[in-house]
Amino acid sequence: MGLLSKKDGKLITxxxxxxxxxxxxxxxICSALAITAELxxxxxxxxxxxxxxxxxxxxxxxxxxxxxxxxxxxxxxxxVATLVIIVDQVLKAFQYELSKTLSVFIGLIITNCIIMGxxxxxxxxxxxxxxxxxxxxxxxxxxxxxxxxxFFRELLGSGTLFGIPVxxxxxxxTGVYSIGYxxxxxxxxxxxxxxxVGLLIWVQRSKNKALIED
Amino acid sequence: xIEHIELFFKSIFIDNMVFAVFLGMCSYLAVSKKVSTAxxxxxxxxxxxxxxxxxxxxxxxxxxxxxxxxxLGPEYADxxxxxxxxxxxxxxxxxxxxLVEIVVExxxxxxxxSLGIFLPLIAVNCAILGGSLFMQAREIETLGLALxxxxxxxxxxxxxxxxxxxxxxxxxxxxxxxxxxxxxITFIITGLMGIGFLSFGGMLTGGDxxxxxxxxLSAEKANTIQIEDNKELANNTKIIE
Numbered sequence: 001m002g003l004l005s006k007k008d009g010k011l012i013t014x015x016x017x018x019x020x021x022x023x024x025x026x027x028x029i030c031s032a033l034a035i036t037a038e039l040x041x042x043x044x045x046x047x048x049x050x051x052x053x054x055x056x057x058x059x060x061x062x063x064x065x066x067x068x069x070x071x072x073x074x075x076x077x078x079x080v081a082t083l084v085i086i087v088d089q090v091l092k093a094f095q096y097e098l099s100k101t102l103s104v105f106i107g108l109i110i111t112n113c114i115i116m117g118x119x120x121x122x123x124x125x126x127x128x129x130x131x132x133x134x135x136x137x138x139x140x141x142x143x144x145x146x147x148x149x150x151f152f153r154e155l156l157g158s159g160t161l162f163g164i165p166v167x168x169x170x171x172x173x174t175g176v177y178s179i180g181y182x183x184x185x186x187x188x189x190x191x192x193x194x195x196x197v198g199l200l201i202w203v204q205r206s207k208n209k210a211l212i213e214d
Numbered sequence: 215x216i217e218h219i220e221l222f223f224k225s226i227f228i229d230n231m232v233f234a235v236f237l238g239m240c241s242y243l244a245v246s247k248k249v250s251t252a253x254x255x256x257x258x259x260x261x262x263x264x265x266x267x268x269x270x271x272x273x274x275x276x277x278x279x280x281x282x283x284x285x286l287g288p289e290y291a292d293x294x295x296x297x298x299x300x301x302x303x304x305x306x307x308x309x310x311x312x313l314v315e316i317v318v319e320x321x322x323x324x325x326x327x328s329l330g331i332f333l334p335l336i337a338v339n340c341a342i343l344g345g346s347l348f349m350q351a352r353e354i355e356t357l358g359l360a361l362x363x364x365x366x367x368x369x370x371x372x373x374x375x376x377x378x379x380x381x382x383x384x385x386x387x388x389x390x391x392x393x394x395x396x397x398x399i400t401f402i403i404t405g406l407m408g409i410g411f412l413s414f415g416g417m418l419t420g421g422d423x424x425x426x427x428x429x430x431l432s433a434e435k436a437n438t439i440q441i442e443d444n445k446e447l448a449n450n451t452k453i454i455e
Contacts, residue, residue: 026397029239030340073337074308081301089297104235104347107300111340113240190234191408198394198401205393212392 011133015141018208021114022145023201028114031105032146033193040162041101042150044091046143048106050136052083053115057135060123067124076119077110084109114138149196157187218362225366228415231341232374233408235348238341242375243400252379253372254328255336260368262314262336263345266307267364268357270346273302278350303346311337341371378404 021027028049035041059079060067067075088106091099099106109115118138123131154160159167159177168175186192205212231237238259245255276282278299283290315333319326326333336342345367354360381403390399 023397026243027240029243030236030344033236033239077304077308077338078301081304085297085300088300104344104351107347108237108340108344110300110304111338111343113338113340116338189409189412190236191405191412193236194401194405194408198398198405201398201401202391202394205398212395 008130008133011130012137012140015134015137016144017141017204020141020145020204021117021138022142022197023204025114025117027117028112028142029197031108031112032142032149033190033197035102035105036146036150036153036193037157037188038101038163039147039150039154041098042146043143044095044098045102045105046139046146048087048091049109049112049114049142050139051087052080052109053118053135053139054132055135056080056083056115057118057123057131058128060119061126061128061131064124072124073116076116080110080115080119114142145197145200148200149193152196153187153193156184157192158185159183218359221359221362222366223417225363226370226373227411227417229348229367230370230374230411231344231367232371232404233411235344237344238339238371241335241339242371242378243397246375246379246382246400249376249379249383252375256368256372256375258333258336259339259341259371260365262307262311262342263364263368264361265314265364266310266342267345267349267367268360269306269310270303271349271354271357271360273306274299274350278302299347299350303350304343307342307346308337311342341367374404374407377407 015021019025022029022032031045031049035045056079060076063075084107087109088099091102091106118135122134126134151161154162155166159165167181168177229235232239232242241255246252274282276285278295280294280296281292283293283295311334315326318333345364348367349360349363354363378400382400385399385403394402
């Protein structure tokens with residue numbers, strides 16, 4: 001159980017590309033789009049989902065033989081809601097301004113389809129170690145997309161990364177701004193997140209022809 | 215009365231659940247291949263929102279807000295059960311959806327059959343939980359306004375899924391590049407529709423009081439108006455942070 005076998009390794013690498021929760025499985029879109037205006041928010045959301053999915057997968061997997069089938073959705077919801085409450089309280093305690101930015105979307109991790117989807121598809125039928133790896137893999141796949149979208153939106157929208165100006169100073173007109181470059185404020189608006197994810201899907205499916213729909 | 219009308223139009227066009235805050239995207243993308251199924255799901259979402267948002271408002275008002283337990287006795291005035299919001303809201307939603315399913319099955323079997331699998335799936339639709347959470351975050355004041363908010367948010371979502379389903383039906387025979395077909399082009403079209411809906415942003419600001427809620431969205435809207443002015447833009451990026 002110490003070493004990662006090849007099959008276990010696939011549990012982590014598959015969701016990063018070929019079975020990506022956002023672009024292929026079409027899960028977890030809501031929060032992926034709404035909070036990616038800042039790279040920091042994207043990173044924190046990715047970590048939050050990593051925690052909830054990892055721990056949640058293990059808990060559900062440990063309980064999988066004693067959950068009655070009729071109420072399994074309710075049990076899953078309770079497990080997720082509890083973990084999200086923990087994340088929310090920790091975030092409010094240590095990163096208050098960020099929790100204000102993320103506001104409702106931390107709560108919406110509960111209904112994040114990735115989490116319920118992985119519970120149903122994997123944790124209910126597999127052992128705790130595999131379930132943990134699957135949770136980590138899917139959360140990483142989700143996090144990768146979030147970080148890419150957040151990167152482009154923040155860079156092109158405000159010229160900063162993690163709040164640090166990287167293209168020069170917009171007011172003093174140093175760096176790239178001196179030749180007339182302007183921040184594309186539109187990138188910070190919600191619709192651009194949709195378009196960026198659409199373009200990411202285009203790139204991904206061009207590289208891997210097997211994923212193209214009819 | 216005027217605030218009801220304002221909230222109604224604001225929730226449908228300006229704070230549209232799909233285009234402004236991206237709620238319910240998973241089912242939005244999955245169900246929008248045909249207009250008939252989209253209409254069914256949209257109607258179900260309106261119905262469930264209309265039932266759960268007022269109910270969660272009551273819960274929030276008398277149980278979860280800081281100091282809400284005063285009706286039990288003055289010694290409870292300091293209790294703040296806000297951290298239980300998530301679990302209480304999702305429990306209410308799951309229960310109400312189950313109840314609605316039973317009632318619909320009993321009184322209108324044809325409606326039940328046409329809704330099919332969508333009704334139970336709505337319980338985990340983020341639009342429903344999102345509706346309640348936004349109702350709480352925006353501190354909606356009365357039960358009537360909460361009902362208004364639920365119904366109008368649902369109508370906004372319904373409009374969005376209806377539009378994308380109609381467009382997707384039409385583009386089935388267009389020459390979309392292979393790698394963009396299906397999911398990719400849907401994302402891009404939804405983005406373009408979102409840009410279109412941004413044009414509604416100025417709809418309710420011609421009035422006397424500037425009582426716009428101080429959400430991040432308002433700060434971002436202010437950005438695009440002053441995009442020419444670099445100094446204002448730099449200031450506004452600080453507001454977003």
